[in-house]
Amino acid sequence: xxEFEDILKxxxxxxxSEVDPDEIWEGIQRKRYPQKRKRRFLFILFAAGILLxxxxxxFVISKSLTGDNNKxxxxxxIIDSNQIHTPSYIENxxxxxxxxxxxxxxxxNMDIVQVPKKTSSIPKTDFGRKINRLFxxxxxxxxxKGEIEKAKVxxxxxxxxxxxEREKFVFALLNSNISLHGNNPKLNLEYIPKVFNKxxxxxxxxxxxxxxxxxYVHKQFLLKNNDAADFMKNKKGSETYLEAFDISLDYKxxxxxxxxxxxxxxxxQIDTRFDFYYKETxxxxxxxxxTKIVINSIVDTLRIYERSKIKNYYDVTERIYNYHRxxxxxxxxxxxxxxxxxxxxxxxxxxxxxxxxxxxxxxTPDGKTVMLSDTKNNLMKKNVFGDFSLGLKMNYRLNxxxxxxxxxxxxxxxxxxxxxxxxxxxxxxSFGLKTGMKYIFK
Amino acid sequence: MQIEKIIxxxxxGDERSQRELVNQYSGLLFTLCRRYAKDINDAKDIxxxxxxxxxxxIKSYDPAKGGLENWMKQIVAxxxxxxxxxxxxxxxxxxxxxxxxxxxxxxxxxxxxxxKLLEIIMTxxxxxxxxFNLYVFEEYxxxxxxxxxxxxxxxxxxxxxxxxxxxxxxxxxxxxxxKISNINF
Numbered sequence: 342x343x344e345f346e347d348i349l350k351x352x353x354x355x356x357x358s359e360v361d362p363d364e365i366w367e368g369i370q371r372k373r374y375p376q377k378r379k380r381r382f383l384f385i386l387f388a389a390g391i392l393l394x395x396x397x398x399x400f401v402i403s404k405s406l407t408g409d410n411n412k413x414x415x416x417x418x419i420i421d422s423n424q425i426h427t428p429s430y431i432e433n434x435x436x437x438x439x440x441x442x443x444x445x446x447x448x449x450n451m452d453i454v455q456v457p458k459k460t461s462s463i464p465k466t467d468f469g470r471k472i473n474r475l476f477x478x479x480x481x482x483x484x485x486k487g488e489i490e491k492a493k494v495x496x497x498x499x500x501x502x503x504x505x506e507r508e509k510f511v512f513a514l515l516n517s518n519i520s521l522h523g524n525n526p527k528l529n530l531e532y533i534p535k536v537f538n539k540x541x542x543x544x545x546x547x548x549x550x551x552x553x554x555x556x557y558v559h560k561q562f563l564l565k566n567n568d569a570a571d572f573m574k575n576k577k578g579s580e581t582y583l584e585a586f587d588i589s590l591d592y593k594x595x596x597x598x599x600x601x602x603x604x605x606x607x608x609x610q611i612d613t614r615f616d617f618y619y620k621e622t623x624x625x626x627x628x629x630x631x632t633k634i635v636i637n638s639i640v641d642t643l644r645i646y647e648r649s650k651i652k653n654y655y656d657v658t659e660r661i662y663n664y665h666r667x668x669x670x671x672x673x674x675x676x677x678x679x680x681x682x683x684x685x686x687x688x689x690x691x692x693x694x695x696x697x698x699x700x701x702x703x704x705t706p707d708g709k710t711v712m713l714s715d716t717k718n719n720l721m722k723k724n725v726f727g728d729f730s731l732g733l734k735m736n737y738r739l740n741x742x743x744x745x746x747x748x749x750x751x752x753x754x755x756x757x758x759x760x761x762x763x764x765x766x767x768x769x770x771s772f773g774l775k776t777g778m779k780y781i782f783k
Numbered sequence: 784m785q786i787e788k789i790i791x792x793x794x795x796g797d798e799r800s801q802r803e804l805v806n807q808y809s810g811l812l813f814t815l816c817r818r819y820a821k822d823i824n825d826a827k828d829i830x831x832x833x834x835x836x837x838x839x840x841i842k843s844y845d846p847a848k849g850g851l852e853n854w855m856k857q858i859v860a861x862x863x864x865x866x867x868x869x870x871x872x873x874x875x876x877x878x879x880x881x882x883x884x885x886x887x888x889x890x891x892x893x894x895x896x897x898x899k900l901l902e903i904i905m906t907x908x909x910x911x912x913x914x915f916n917l918y919v920f921e922e923y924x925x926x927x928x929x930x931x932x933x934x935x936x937x938x939x940x941x942x943x944x945x946x947x948x949x950x951x952x953x954x955x956x957x958x959x960x961x962k963i964s965n966i967n968f
Contacts, residue, residue, distance in 0.1 A: 346919045346947075349900065354920060356897045357810030358817060360827070365813075366805050368831040 685735040692728035729753050786851065793841045801838055811852065812859050818904055818916045819863035829866060833859030860921050864931055867913065903953050911946035918943050 734748035789807070792800025813830050820826035836858050844854055904912060913932070917923045918939075923931070925939040932939075 350920050352897055353814060353818070353900060353904075355811075356814050356901075358813040358901075360809050360813040360830070362806045362809045365809050365827065365830055365834070366802055368827065369805070369834050372831060372835060 683735065683737050685733065688730075688732045688734070690728075690730045690732075692730070790841070790844070790846070790851065793838060794844075796838075801834075804837075805834055808852070808855060812855060814901065815856055815859055815920070816863060817901055818920065819860070819867070819913060820905075821909065829863045830859065832866070833862040836862055857921070860917070861931075864913065864917070867909070899957075903950065903957075906953065907946055907949055911942050911949060914939055914942040915946035915950070 730750060730752040732748060732750035735746065737745045739745060786807075789800045789803050793804055809830065812833060813826060816826040816829040816833065817823070820829055833855075837855055840858060844851070904915070907915065914928060917928050917931070918925070925936045925943075928934075928939045929936045
């Protein structure tokens with residue numbers, strides 16, 4: 342060997358090439374334990390079976406609870422007109438309850454539609470972190486062909502470009518929400534385009550979410566109520582609404598730092614809201630643990646909706662267009678943790694709804710259309726509604742494209758409207774379990 | 784985790800230790816794999832197979848006989864060779880035109896970027912590259928190489944000469960100031 346080759350050998354033998362150890366480890370495990378794939382498939386099958394069982398069980402349980410008292414004829418006196426139309430009631434009939442809204446908060450702040458390619462996305466070197474900071478979004482940018490490029494710079498200063506396809510399409514296979522305060526099996530299709538500025542630096546994402554539900558069943562169970570008992574006296578404690586088709590389109594626009602504007606079009610409803618959030622991130626590189634605290638709130642101001650009754654206890658089947666203005670301020674604090682393939686969030690939230698009663702139109706339980714400004718109807722003397730919820734949400738990443746989610750939650754609601762005297766009345770306690778699987782096309 | 788603990792853990796089959804070994808040595812061993820592989824994906828595959836062999840053989844590893852790094856490199860290199868063994872079974876005559884005693888200006892190597900050097904090596908035709916790797920980096924003799932690959936010694940020598948010649952041509956193309964002078968030994 343000559344001097345040339347000697348130096349060549351010394352330089353190259355000491356050189357550490359860029360490679361993802363997690364990817365290598367996964368490959369090793371796949372080769373060593375090929376049976377795990379089979380086990381994983383069985384696990385998925387089992388999870389799907391549990392899901393199906395829960396859906397079926399909910400229907401069976403609800404049927405036994407409700408009996409024949411789902412329908413109330415027009416002539417039945419249910420409650421005085423000033424004790425009707427609690428916010429949750431309105432939201433439930435429109436298939437947009439607080440749980441759904443809370444779900445949206447989770448989606449936008451947690452980025453659950455994006456599954457990371459590797460568990461450890463934090464660069465291990467100072468230089469790598471510096472490179473990441475050149476771009477918003479972990480060193481990625483878009484080239485002229487529309488492909489995502491990831492720029493890496495090695496120790497010698499050579500820039501290496503890794504190309505990958507743009508992430509285009511997120512398809513949630515099955516998103517089922519089995520809960521005692523809402524039940525809606527849903528198929529979600531989400532399209533998340535990434536937006537880049539002229540320098541190909543990735544901006545805070547504009548998101549478009551298209552949600553499609555071929556079958557949407559909503560059921561609410563009232564587990565405990567005080568003054569609301571009169572309202573529900575002819576019921577066994579549940580309401581059922583069946584919608585044959587539900588589609589919604591939601592657009593999120595980041596306006597300034599941590600402030601986003603949402604505008605949404607639901608089936609028969611237009612929604613606008615603002616949200617802002619604060620994130621404090623504490624990153625731990627050891628064992629790929631990432632923790633952060635999320636505080637966010639949404640201000641909801643306007644709802645225009647159509648209520649279509651296909652099956653409800655009014656025994657009325659006409660379409661009525663309704664609207665009302667209100668101010669809704671939910672605040673949630675969440676603790677998020679990411680560990681290898683598992684990430685979970687614990688979240689506690691409070692939710693206040695303040696209704697403006699001078700504008701709006703709605704429908705009474707006996708099927709009458711009334712204007713909220715009509716003082717003769719004397720609707721809703723008190724108009725404050727409060728919620729407290731506690732939720733745990735977990736995502737397990739099966740592979741780069743599949744994600745399993747599970748999330749139990751608890752909610753207690755208090756409302757001033759149902760109270761005959763001053764103060765709040767507990768409307769209901771409820772428990773929920775949300776499960777789902779998500780597949781991402783890339 | 785300290786290396787001694789990692790070794791002990793790997794010997795007892797502890798996956799966490801094995802994972803740590805992968806974390807610490809992937810980069811270094813991947814460079815070796817890149818020298819042998821056809822492309823990056825192949826290199827990753829070789830690295831994975833190499834680690835599996837390492838985990839199987841680590842019980843027999845004795846620190847007194849040598850460093851862990853060199854021991855692992857030998858295993859990974861052998862894994863790479865086994866993978867492409869069939870490709871070496873091609874007869875080749877010794878090219879007498881190649882002068883094995885050329886002396887190269889070594890200082891250029893100090894200035895070149897390592898990634899560029901690796902790229903140049905990876906552009907060498909496969910059968911020449913393997914011989915070059917085994918002789919220069921793994922320091923096997925021609926006799927050992929011929930036994931490993933199932934070729935004769937003269938083929939090993941001729942391929943090495945050819946690899947050197949091609950390497951020089953590529954470097955000269957990229958760095959026109961690079962000088963070659965003949966010297967008699």
